[in-house]
Amino acid sequence: MSVLPGGLRVCVESVPQYGRGLAAVALTVAAGGDDDPAGRHGTAHLVEHLMFPRSGGGSADPTGEGYAALVAGAGGVCNAETHRDHTVFHTTVPAESLPDALAWEARRLLGFAPTEDVIRTETDVIGEEIRGAGDAGRSWESALGALYPGSRDSFGTAAELAGITAGEVEAFFRAHYTARRMVLSVVGDVDPAGVMAVVRAVFAGVGVIRVAGEAGAADWIRAAGEARTAREIRTAPLPSGRPGVAVGHPLPDPVADRPAYLAQAVLAQVLGRSRLPALARSARDGHRLTSATVTCGYHGQWLASAAPDLTLAVLGRAPGTEVDAAVGIWRSVLRAVAEGPLPEAEHRRAVNSLLVAWHRQADSLPTRAVALGRDALLLPGSAGPDALPAELRRTTPAEVAAAARALLEGPATVTELAPQARTVPTARAHTVLTARAGTELAPQARTVPIARAGTELAPQKGTVG
Numbered sequence: 422m423s424v425l426p427g428g429l430r431v432c433v434e435s436v437p438q439y440g441r442g443l444a445a446v447a448l449t450v451a452a453g454g455d456d457d458p459a460g461r462h463g464t465a466h467l468v469e470h471l472m473f474p475r476s477g478g479g480s481a482d483p484t485g486e487g488y489a490a491l492v493a494g495a496g497g498v499c500n501a502e503t504h505r506d507h508t509v510f511h512t513t514v515p516a517e518s519l520p521d522a523l524a525w526e527a528r529r530l531l532g533f534a535p536t537e538d539v540i541r542t543e544t545d546v547i548g549e550e551i552r553g554a555g556d557a558g559r560s561w562e563s564a565l566g567a568l569y570p571g572s573r574d575s576f577g578t579a580a581e582l583a584g585i586t587a588g589e590v591e592a593f594f595r596a597h598y599t600a601r602r603m604v605l606s607v608v609g610d611v612d613p614a615g616v617m618a619v620v621r622a623v624f625a626g627v628g629v630i631r632v633a634g635e636a637g638a639a640d641w642i643r644a645a646g647e648a649r650t651a652r653e654i655r656t657a658p659l660p661s662g663r664p665g666v667a668v669g670h671p672l673p674d675p676v677a678d679r680p681a682y683l684a685q686a687v688l689a690q691v692l693g694r695s696r697l698p699a700l701a702r703s704a705r706d707g708h709r710l711t712s713a714t715v716t717c718g719y720h721g722q723w724l725a726s727a728a729p730d731l732t733l734a735v736l737g738r739a740p741g742t743e744v745d746a747a748v749g750i751w752r753s754v755l756r757a758v759a760e761g762p763l764p765e766a767e768h769r770r771a772v773n774s775l776l777v778a779w780h781r782q783a784d785s786l787p788t789r790a791v792a793l794g795r796d797a798l799l800l801p802g803s804a805g806p807d808a809l810p811a812e813l814r815r816t817t818p819a820e821v822a823a824a825a826r827a828l829l830e831g832p833a834t835v836t837e838l839a840p841q842a843r844t845v846p847t848a849r850a851h852t853v854l855t856a857r858a859g860t861e862l863a864p865q866a867r868t869v870p871i872a873r874a875g876t877e878l879a880p881q882k883g884t885v886g
Contacts, residue, residue: 427629444609449794463577564669
């Protein structure tokens with residue numbers, strides 16, 4: 422890790438064994454939905470879109486090619502994700518094209534100046550994405566807002582974005598996309614000294630100009646707000662494709678209480694892989710669940726966000742099964758684990774499944790680049806992604822039982838998922854709709870995993886982008 426004179430932190434890792442001949446660049450910025458100005462919910466998401474100009478020709482892009490076109494022309498791929506507390510841009514290119522990719526990254530930061538026409542186009546795209554958001558995303562955002570009043574989701578509000586101006590967008594960018602609020606991480610088949618030489622040359626002027634109202638050097642570090650203490654918080658019903666209920670619980674702070682946080686990840690795996698599926702296939706007291714999933718962390722991405730964060734259970738209800746009955750089943754499963762001890766074999770299977778997921782992703786260069794940036798920006802003191810397997814192995818059955826008790830004894834949100842006819846909008850040709858946000862701009866073969874028990878460690882969408 423190096424720090425440039427302006428405050429930009431740069432992490433370079435040479436791991437040719439994970440992608441020979443390739444390099445990944447991630448730019449992680451401490452700006453997300455929580456930073457949206459009052460009355461302009463979705464500004465962070467909009468800035469993410471505007472960082473991918475589709476054509477150029479100005480001083481920032483003299484070739485007339487947009488960022489994505491330049492990356493694709495080098496045989497690379499790029500993507501981005503807007504989260505509640507940060508935005509991350511990641512690009513993978515052949516290692517020989519890394520100097521160019523770094524120059525393009527710096528150039529779009531230095532030349533950020535969107536026009537009103539482009540802003541209107543992208544706000545329309547975001548409006549489509551919000552309308553196309555999945556049920557799970559809405560449930561997660563509803564639970565977070567109920568537990569932590571004032572938290573803002575990363576999607577945005579189409580009506581508030583409709584009138585946003587270029588001046589407002591640029592003011593947000595200048596205030597939040599500053600050197601001290603960004604981490605640049607580069608991993609792959611690279612020479613660290615050579616990378617740093619290029620970074621120092623092309624990023625010298627990035628984010629170094631302070632503006633009125635800019636946060637101080639350490640102000641970007643968010644403290645977890647106090648969760649509501651009511652035992653059960655009922656939120657407004659949400660439309661869904663089938664009847665169900667979503668139950669949300671606050672997670673421990675992954676920095677201040679990391680062992681308890683990891684125990685929650687293991688608990689989610691236990692519940693999602695063995696305990697709940699068995700109940701979903703059998704009747705209990707005349708009530709039945711048709712499906713059950715548990716996700717740990719931001720939209721199923723654990724260790725992808727600072728506190729506050731959630732565990733979310735989404736339970737499908739069979740005809741005749743009321744919301745309270747479904748919640749009762751969920752709590753009975755938690756009690757069974759809390760009263761433990763959890764059988765050693767079941768605990769080991771849960772930990773091993775998380776380890777397998779980690780090892781499956783360990784050779785993903787963008788995953789490593791994103792993880793390094795997030796650790797540096799959001800999880801100070803983290804030993805890094807390679808320390809995670811040992812941390813998981815230290816999690817004990819007793820800690821998992823304590824995690825279940827914490828969910829039972831702490832506050833929880835309950836949201837009814839009520840079926841109603843919905844029209845799913847057709848995506849525009851240049852937009853990929855997913856359950857959350859990001860900006861898919863380069864063709865690539867992708868498998869979108871179903872987030873179960875928070876096992877997916879790869880970069881996914883942060884809102885709908």
